[in-house]
Each structure stands twice: as C-alpha cells, then as structure tokens.
Amino acid sequence: MRVFSKLLIANRGEIAVRVIRACREMGIESVAVYSDADAQALHTTLADHRVRIGPAAAAESYLSVEAIISAARSSGAQAVHPGYGFLSENPTLPAACEQAGMAFIGPPADVINSMGSKIAARRLAQSAGVPVVPGETPADQSDAAIAAAVRRIGFPVLLKPSEGGGGIGMKTIRDEASLAGAIAQARREATAAFGDGTLYVERLVEKPRHVEFQILADHHGHVVHLFERECSIQRRHQKVIEETPSTALTPALRQRMGEAAVAVAGAAGYRNAGTVEFLLEGTGDAARFYFLEMNTRLQVEHPVTEQVTGVDLVRAQIGVASGEPLPWRQEALGQRGHAIEARVYAEDPARNDLPQAGPLLLYREPSMPGIRVDAGVIEGSEVSVHYDPLLAKLIAWGETRDAARRRALAALRSYALLGIKTNIALLIELLEHPRFVAGSIDTGFLDAEGDAIRARLSGVTPPIIEAVAAAARRPGPFGPSGATRRAGPFGPAGTGPAEPATTDPWTLLRGARV
Amino acid sequence: MARVSEPVDNARIDVVPLGNGRYLVEQDSTTRIAYAVASGRETWVFLNGRAYVVASSATARTRASASDDANALAAPMPATVVRIEVSPGQTVAKDSLLVMLEAMKMELPIRAPRDGRVTAIHCRAGEIVQPGVPLLEMS
Numbered sequence: 001m002r003v004f005s006k007l008l009i010a011n012r013g014e015i016a017v018r019v020i021r022a023c024r025e026m027g028i029e030s031v032a033v034y035s036d037a038d039a040q041a042l043h044t045t046l047a048d049h050r051v052r053i054g055p056a057a058a059a060e061s062y063l064s065v066e067a068i069i070s071a072a073r074s075s076g077a078q079a080v081h082p083g084y085g086f087l088s089e090n091p092t093l094p095a096a097c098e099q100a101g102m103a104f105i106g107p108p109a110d111v112i113n114s115m116g117s118k119i120a121a122r123r124l125a126q127s128a129g130v131p132v133v134p135g136e137t138p139a140d141q142s143d144a145a146i147a148a149a150v151r152r153i154g155f156p157v158l159l160k161p162s163e164g165g166g167g168i169g170m171k172t173i174r175d176e177a178s179l180a181g182a183i184a185q186a187r188r189e190a191t192a193a194f195g196d197g198t199l200y201v202e203r204l205v206e207k208p209r210h211v212e213f214q215i216l217a218d219h220h221g222h223v224v225h226l227f228e229r230e231c232s233i234q235r236r237h238q239k240v241i242e243e244t245p246s247t248a249l250t251p252a253l254r255q256r257m258g259e260a261a262v263a264v265a266g267a268a269g270y271r272n273a274g275t276v277e278f279l280l281e282g283t284g285d286a287a288r289f290y291f292l293e294m295n296t297r298l299q300v301e302h303p304v305t306e307q308v309t310g311v312d313l314v315r316a317q318i319g320v321a322s323g324e325p326l327p328w329r330q331e332a333l334g335q336r337g338h339a340i341e342a343r344v345y346a347e348d349p350a351r352n353d354l355p356q357a358g359p360l361l362l363y364r365e366p367s368m369p370g371i372r373v374d375a376g377v378i379e380g381s382e383v384s385v386h387y388d389p390l391l392a393k394l395i396a397w398g399e400t401r402d403a404a405r406r407r408a409l410a411a412l413r414s415y416a417l418l419g420i421k422t423n424i425a426l427l428i429e430l431l432e433h434p435r436f437v438a439g440s441i442d443t444g445f446l447d448a449e450g451d452a453i454r455a456r457l458s459g460v461t462p463p464i465i466e467a468v469a470a471a472a473r474r475p476g477p478f479g480p481s482g483a484t485r486r487a488g489p490f491g492p493a494g495t496g497p498a499e500p501a502t503t504d505p506w507t508l509l510r511g512a513r514v
Numbered sequence: 515m516a517r518v519s520e521p522v523d524n525a526r527i528d529v530v531p532l533g534n535g536r537y538l539v540e541q542d543s544t545t546r547i548a549y550a551v552a553s554g555r556e557t558w559v560f561l562n563g564r565a566y567v568v569a570s571s572a573t574a575r576t577r578a579s580a581s582d583d584a585n586a587l588a589a590p591m592p593a594t595v596v597r598i599e600v601s602p603g604q605t606v607a608k609d610s611l612l613v614m615l616e617a618m619k620m621e622l623p624i625r626a627p628r629d630g631r632v633t634a635i636h637c638r639a640g641e642i643v644q645p646g647v648p649l650l651e652m653s
Contacts, residue, residue, distance in 0.1 A: 351590070354622070355591070357592050357617070362549055413563035418535075464539060468561065471529040472550035472552050
C-alpha cells in the first residue's frame with residue numbers, strides 16, 4: 001500500500017477538473033499541468049499546484065512524456081493520472097512513471113501494449129473464450145476454398161481484399177446464389193486496386209449497437225464489471241449520447257456479456273479501470289455479441305456508470321493504484337435507475353459540425369434534481385482551436401429511462417451558453433427523436449437521421465428573440481446589455497456581469513418604464 | 515417591474531431585464547427566462563435550448579452585400595493558413611478553392627463565393643488568422 005499525498009493530472013479540460021475534484025475529496029494535493037493556451041483554463045486554476053509544460057501545440061505539451069514526468073518530479077507528485085486521450089493509452093507514460101518511481105493510475109505498460117494491437121487483442125479475447133467477429137484469410141485461396149470459408153462463417157458475409165482498406169473492393173454476400181459471382185468480382189477488384197487478389201472473409205454484423213462494459217481490476221487478482229454503457233449515438237466514431245442500462249440487453253445477455261468482459265480483463269492481466277467494447281447484433285436473449293477492443297483508461301462516458309452503480313470510478317482508480325483491494329464483490333454491485341449523458345461540443349451543427357472557438361460570453365449550468373454537469377469551462381473561458389471541442393457533459397439520472405430523458409431535456413433547455421456555437425439544440429432534437437424515445441438505435445442512427453435533424457435546427461429568428469436582442473442592446477440601468485465583454489488585465493475579453501452600483505432594485509428602476 | 519414592450523409584428527412581447535444577462539420574456543401570458551449578451555455588432559440570445567446570433571439591424575441593412583463577400587472570404591474561426599491557391603489578378607470561378615486553412619485538426623477550405631477576380635491577398639502561408647478578417651479581396 002502506498003498512500004498518495006500529491007497527484008499530477010496529465011490532462012486538461014473537464015476530465016482534469018473531474019480528477020482534481022476527486023483528489024480534493026480524498027485529501028490529496030492536486031497538480032495541474034498546462035500549456036500556454038491553458039494558463040487561465042479552469043483545470044489550471046482549480047488545482048492546488050500548477051506546472052507549465054510547454055506551448056499550445058499538444059505534441060509539445062500534453063503529449064510530451066518528458067514534460068509530464070519532469071513536471072511530476074519538480075512538483076513532488078507520487079502518482080500520475082492520465083485522464084483519457086493524450087497519453088492515456090501510450091505505454092511509454094506508465095513505463096516512464098515506473099522508472100521515476102511514481103504510480104501510474106492505469107494498467108501496466110505491457111497490458112496497454114497488447115490491447116493497443118487489434119490483432120493481439122483479438123487473439124487474447126479468443127483465448128478467453130470470448131467471441132470476436134468471425135473472419136479468416138483462407139490459406140487456400142481457390143474459389144472453392146473461399147466458398148467453403150463463407151459457408152463456415154455463415155451468411156451474410158463481407159469479402160475484403162486482404163491488403164485493402166477504406167472499404168475498397170468490399171462485397172456483401174447474402175446468399176448461396178450470388179456467392180460464385182461475388183468471389184470472382186471481389187478477386188478482380190482486389191487485384192486491380194491492390195495488385196493482390198488475396199481475400200479475407202468476415203461475417204457482416206448488421207445494424208450493430210456499440211455496447212461496452214466497465215471493468216475494475218485490483219492488484220490482488222480481483223476483477224468486477226460495472227455493467228454496460230450503450231454508445232450507439234455517434235458520428236464519425238465520435239460518441240454524442242451514451243446511456244445505461246442499454247435498451248437492447250436482457251438480464252441473461254447482460255450477465256453473459258459482463259462475464260465475457262471480466263474474462264478478457266482476467267486473460268490480459270488487467271489492472272485498474274478499463275472498458276471492454278462489444279458489437280451487439282440483435283436484441284434480447286437471442287442477440288449475438290462480439291469483442292471489438294478494450295480501452296485501457298477511464299472513458300469520457302464514465303459518469304453514467306457512476307450514476308447508476310453509485311461507484312466513484314476515479315476514486316476507485318486511485319484506490320486501486322495505491323494497492324487497495326476492491327471493496328465489493330460482483331454480487332454486491334447493481335444498477336439503480338437509468339442515466340443518460342449528452343456531450344456538449346463547441347461546434348456548429350449547421351456547418352457540418354465545424355469546431356468553434358472564442359470566448360464564453362455567458363455560461364449558466366443547469367442545476368436541478370438528477371442533473372450532473374462535468375465541465376471544463378466557466379463563464380469567461382476562452383475556447384481555443386488547439387484541443388478537443390468537448391466543453392462539458394450533462395448527465396441526467398432518473399428512476400426510468402424516460403424520466404432520465406425528460407430531465408436531460410429540461411436541463412439542456414436551460415443550459416444557457418453564449419459566445420460560441422454549440423450542439424445543445426441538436427442534443428435536444430436527438431433526445432426527442434421517436435427512434436431514441438423508443439430505444440431503437442444503432443451505430444448508423446446519426447448517419448441516417450442526421451440531415452433531417454439538422455434541417456430542423458435552421459430557420460428564421462422568431463420575433464421573441466429579436467425583442468430580447470433589442471432589449472439587450474438598449475442602454476439602461478443594467479448597462480448596454482446584461483453582460484458586457486470586457487478586456488482587462490485578467491485575460492482577453494472575459495465576461496463581466498454589468499453589476500449595478502447599487503443593488504436595490506427599486507432605486508435601479510428609476511427612469512425605466514414601469 | 516420595469517417592462518420594455520417590443521412591438522414586433524403586432525405581437526406584444528414584454529422583456530424585463532433581470533440583470534446579469536437574464537431577461538424575463540412574457541408573451542401571451544406565458545413567461546420564460548432568456549439570456550442575452552451584446553458583443554460588437556452581434557447580440558447572442560439564448561431561449562429554451564437554442565442560441566441565436568442577431569445582427570444589429572442597422573449594420574445588417576447597410577452592409578448586406580459587402581459583408582456577404584467579407585464573410586465568405588474570412589476565416590470562420592481562428593485558424594492557420596496552410597496554403598494559398600491563387601495569386602492577385604487571377605480569375606476564379608465560383609466555388610474554386612482560394613485558401614486552405616486548418617484548425618482543430620480539420621481542413622477548412624475558403625472557396626470563391628462567386629465568379630470574379632482576385633484583387634488582393636491579405637494572408638500568407640503559416641500565418642494564424644482571426645475570424646472576421648478577409649483573407650483576400652475579389653472584384
């Protein structure tokens with residue numbers, strides 16, 4: 001057991017803030033690292049100590065193992081939490097931490113290494129008896145042998161050029177009748193595109209859902225799972241809305257998948273928090289699931305798991321890294337109610353989700369029953385072009401899925417955020433979409449419905465908005481507008497509420513029309 | 515309460531400033547809280563989950579055509595100039611690529627808003643440019 005008194009967070013934004021808060025609760029001093037672009041960022045100002053690690057470019061700051069280790073050394077931190085993204089899945093950081101005599105809050109370097117290779121991870125899952133998407137490159141590449149492989153794997157299948165990528169030359173085969181023609185065509189296209197006609201045969205997973213299982217493993221051989229998260233609402237592989245429980249899982253399927261996740265973690269010699277991702281085909285007891293990959297870090301969407309299990313995952317991570325045994329057995333863990341997370345991005349849905357940068361002129365987080373906001377910004381924050389556009393995560397909990405969904409909607413409708421464009425209106429449309437309401441979603445949902453949803457976001461500015469804008473521009477007792485931009489010594493154009501000199505409303509109203 | 519009535523399209527909308535960017539909005543005996551901030555020539559307004567950017571009417575009217583061009587030829591956000599595809603005097607067709615910018619690891623093409631001729635270039639490769647400032651001029 002090593003007790004940490006000082007912990008360095010090798011990250012920025014909302015996840016750095018999340019870890020700093022956990023440290024504060026646990027009585028651990030926190031050390032923030034920051035680039036020149038983040039000198040006044042929320043995470044930098046919230047920690048007990050701060051260390052500059054380089055210029056704005058991530059490669060020279062948040063992605064520099066050398067800069068992180070040097071900051072940890074100079075600040076006297078005994079542990080490093082990597083957050084997600086940046087160096088969190090780079091095995092050089094845990095290796096460097098070990099060399100420097102510091103604890104890395106995550107799995108050992110060799111586990112990160114083996115899970116970082118898709119082929120090695122797939123073999124590991126198979127060795128643990130966990131299904132992977134069936135596929136093979138037949139050694140005998142004759143038409144008859146390919147056809148035999150297709151029948152072995154079962155329809156529908158995908159034929160892929162073994163040397164290929166990017167979907168070029170892929171053929172879907174649904175039945176025996178089209179088999180011979182498709183093999184010949186796939187071979188021709190593979191040869192033309194890659195100069196090699198070798199074919200890979202893979203089972204086609206139709207309308208897959210992305211369902212992942214949270215696991216925790218301690219240093220005493222004890223592994224538990226903390227149930228699933230459904231992350232099927234995504235675009236370009238970026239998740240937008242996540243929830244737990246998944247509407248596709250039955251208790252029996254949940255138990256099978258949970259056991260599979262624990263088996264993968266056990267086979268890998270896993271330590272700390274991790275996530276086993278599955279593709280799920282179908283729903284209910286008859287559904288089939290396939291191991292996809294394992295993420296060797298805390299996930300962005302970890303709060304939904306925290307809300308329904310009551311487990312603080314960051315505190316558990318720090319406890320495990322300090323050598324504590326996990327305090328619960330699998331049977332003691334359960335799911336209570338339903339949680340939905342909506343990711344608030346600085347991007348413009350009307351312009352192809354173009355990332356946005358600028359000052360947060362006004363920022364008011366909702367506060368109401370069942371709502372949690374994990375944010376990396378506050379009013380006056382400057383959102384820069386250098387990093388991920390995720391501003392905050394709004395997590396709603398309710399006794400039922402519909403209660404959580406309605407709470408998320410009510411909270412998003414009162415989440416006032418001005419100065420940069422965000423996807424809040426898009427999130428509202430998603431949560432109100434009949435397919436989301438019905439829980440009938442798959443990973444193709446946003447691709448299929450996105451354009452129709454976006455079309456509803458444009459439109460003329462209603463008169464009521466013009467009226468508020470006119471009032472905001474009118475000089476009055478509250479200033480030219482409720483909040484005015486101000487350039488001051490404390491940063492570029494932060495916001496300053498135009499505080500009246502006196503606070504007596506009746507004095508202030510003199511001269512206004514009553 | 516101090517009410518500021520805004521006669522818009524014959525509908526009576528009452529707006530009461532509450533301070534600190536908050537406004538009580540009343541229409542047809544229904545009240546809502548809105549938020550607004552004026553910033554330069556724009557006013558940002560938030561109501562019921564939606565944010566709007568309202569241009570002040572005077573500038574919107576007088577600068578309509580000039581600002582269409584200026585908007586199209588300016589960076590949409592702080593960005594780095596990756597390369598410039600045209601030179602002064604060059605004739606360009608609508609939608610042809612003029613300047614390639616990069617921000618947040620995304621390429622942002624600046625394309626010609628219409629057929630015309632490039633008369634001046636105000637940026638160079640590698641430069642960090644701010645939104646709203648035209649990168650080049652067209653006639």
